[in-house]
Amino acid sequence: MDIFLQQLINGLVLGSVYALVALGYTMVYGILELINFAHGEVTMIGAMVALSVIGALVGHVALPGVVIVAMGVLVAVPVCMLLGFTIERVAYRPLRHAPRLAPLITAIGVSILLQNLAMIIWGREYVKFPPILSSATHQVAGATISDLQIFILVLSLLIMAGLVALVQKTKLGRAMRATAQAPQVAALMGVNVNSVISLTFIIGSAIAAIAGVMVAAYYGLAHYYMGFMLGLKAFTAAVLGGIGNLAGAMLGGLLLGVIESLGAGYIGDITGGFMGSNYQDVFAFFVLILVLVLRPSGLLGEQVGERA
Amino acid sequence: MDLSEALLASLLEARKLCVAYGGVKAVKRVDLDVNAGELVCLIGANGAGKTSLLKSLCGMVPASGGTVHFRGASLTHKPSHEIVRHGIALVPEGRGVFSRMTVKENLEMGAHIRHDRAAIASDLDSVFTRFPRLKERAAQKAGTLSGGEQQMLAIGRALMSRPQLLLLDEPSMGLAPLMVQKIFETIREISQQGVTILLVEQNAKLALEVSHRGYVMESGEVTLADEARALASNPEVRRAYLGE
Numbered sequence A: 001m002d003i004f005l006q007q008l009i010n011g012l013v014l015g016s017v018y019a020l021v022a023l024g025y026t027m028v029y030g031i032l033e034l035i036n037f038a039h040g041e042v043t044m045i046g047a048m049v050a051l052s053v054i055g056a057l058v059g060h061v062a063l064p065g066v067v068i069v070a071m072g073v074l075v076a077v078p079v080c081m082l083l084g085f086t087i088e089r090v091a092y093r094p095l096r097h098a099p100r101l102a103p104l105i106t107a108i109g110v111s112i113l114l115q116n117l118a119m120i121i122w123g124r125e126y127v128k129f130p131p132i133l134s135s136a137t138h139q140v141a142g143a144t145i146s147d148l149q150i151f152i153l154v155l156s157l158l159i160m161a162g163l164v165a166l167v168q169k170t171k172l173g174r175a176m177r178a179t180a181q182a183p184q185v186a187a188l189m190g191v192n193v194n195s196v197i198s199l200t201f202i203i204g205s206a207i208a209a210i211a212g213v214m215v216a217a218y219y220g221l222a223h224y225y226m227g228f229m230l231g232l233k234a235f236t237a238a239v240l241g242g243i244g245n246l247a248g249a250m251l252g253g254l255l256l257g258v259i260e261s262l263g264a265g266y267i268g269d270i271t272g273g274f275m276g277s278n279y280q281d282v283f284a285f286f287v288l289i290l291v292l293v294l295r296p297s298g299l300l301g302e303q304v305g306e307r308a
Numbered sequence B: 001m002d003l004s005e006a007l008l009a010s011l012l013e014a015r016k017l018c019v020a021y022g023g024v025k026a027v028k029r030v031d032l033d034v035n036a037g038e039l040v041c042l043i044g045a046n047g048a049g050k051t052s053l054l055k056s057l058c059g060m061v062p063a064s065g066g067t068v069h070f071r072g073a074s075l076t077h078k079p080s081h082e083i084v085r086h087g088i089a090l091v092p093e094g095r096g097v098f099s100r101m102t103v104k105e106n107l108e109m110g111a112h113i114r115h116d117r118a119a120i121a122s123d124l125d126s127v128f129t130r131f132p133r134l135k136e137r138a139a140q141k142a143g144t145l146s147g148g149e150q151q152m153l154a155i156g157r158a159l160m161s162r163p164q165l166l167l168l169d170e171p172s173m174g175l176a177p178l179m180v181q182k183i184f185e186t187i188r189e190i191s192q193q194g195v196t197i198l199l200v201e202q203n204a205k206l207a208l209e210v211s212h213r214g215y216v217m218e219s220g221e222v223t224l225a226d227e228a229r230a231l232a233s234n235p236e237v238r239r240a241y242l243g244e
């Protein structure tokens, strides 16, 4: 088995999910210069809601597994959209003109609140993702790729392409970009800045819901605490690519997934067996620290001060 | 329309308008009128409150007192994105172009409130005819333009909303003399084409030359209001603003 190719595939799959979540961080940062630390929790809520729906359907309806999962997603997405909208309205909008520390602390507060809420609703135990999806695998040049991996990778890339098209090609996307650059001037053009901000949260949360279901399906479980690590990694991906930059979030996500995966694959060899692949999470934070020290604006980040 | 006819129709009426930033009173009980078809200028030293006045007319800063009416409708306390729908466009101080968007996208943003695609396309052509430089640079990022080109872009973008009243905040600021001439020619042309204009300028000489009427602002208050020609020959104005 080719370890390099195998870890590359695993890394790209994982990285594509990081990229989806990172988009939510970067879109909000681009417009509000706010790190929405509750975004990871929105991902978790998406996974939990979908799993509740899936759990209720499995064994009771005679539908293919894919359809049941799709129904879970179809419920999770609007729930998360509403959640994202509400978070912005209730927690961030009243602090729009407050010192920047205030919304940051509030974001952490919302995050803890959502975790605890999820713990009360879904309990402290892992929630299992029922084995209803195809577990078929394919051999590619000595590596293995599963149907689920292919599905996650393809759907992630489609969502990213869709978002790029929305932001670059539509009137709404143009208004979003204008708002991100100079909100007061965008308002002069007739853009309702508050609506654009709400929409940004709604779109980011919809994508987060899908990413949450992907993670749960990939690892076969979900947990009220899963949003914390996922959020932190996606945030790292956004910073790596250059926070505020859409292409950066995608690149950062994919890169982080690959770094993590290759790192986990080789860490045993590098340390002579002293550290195992359970140290995988260390790489994300190593990357975060390196980027913050060496290139805080990220790979594709713009120079500070360009904002009008 | 000629001036006497235009004077019959009052477009903008600000009454006892006040703007304050915390304790700092930037605009103090200002009365200001702009009639349909007029080109009115507002001159005054740095810090006199001109920008604050324009910003409050467009809802960018809240009025701390007084009222604004436009074509009879109250605009007081309306947000910017609604005021532009009433027919007021601002070319902000420092131009405010979207630097990471292309020239064409900037102009399209100017037409954000419109849905008449065909007319938008023909207005885009008119802007490109008026400013051929912008046409050459249509696909370039606005941030790469020179100061004068950015000013043209900001003016073109404002025109794309088909405003009834165009507010210009120091359009000649920081530009080379030739470009200043060009911008003032453009302002005169736009005015002659029937767009009502309120022009804020540091360059009092040129502003009074192109305008019908003018206001002089000092420390937040309007201290003089008259025909532009009368202001230009007023000894006080000549001494304080025309460098004599």
Ligand SMILES: Nc1ncnc2c1ncn2[C@@H]1O[C@H](COP(=O)(O)OP(=O)(O)O)[C@@H](O)[C@H]1O
Pocket (backbone or CB within 6 Å): B021, B024, B025, B026, B044, B045, B046, B047, B048, B049, B050, B051, B052, B053
């Ligand atoms: N955002 C602001 N916050 C506090 N004070 C301000 C602000 N903007 C302007 N000012 C003050 O208001 C006064 C008028 O400023 P401004 O309207 O910019 O004048 P002008 O355009 O005539 O130069 C000045 O004293 C200025 O310092």
Ligand SMILES: [Mg+2]
Pocket (backbone or CB within 6 Å): B050, B051, B052, B093, B170
């Ligand atoms: Mg000013």
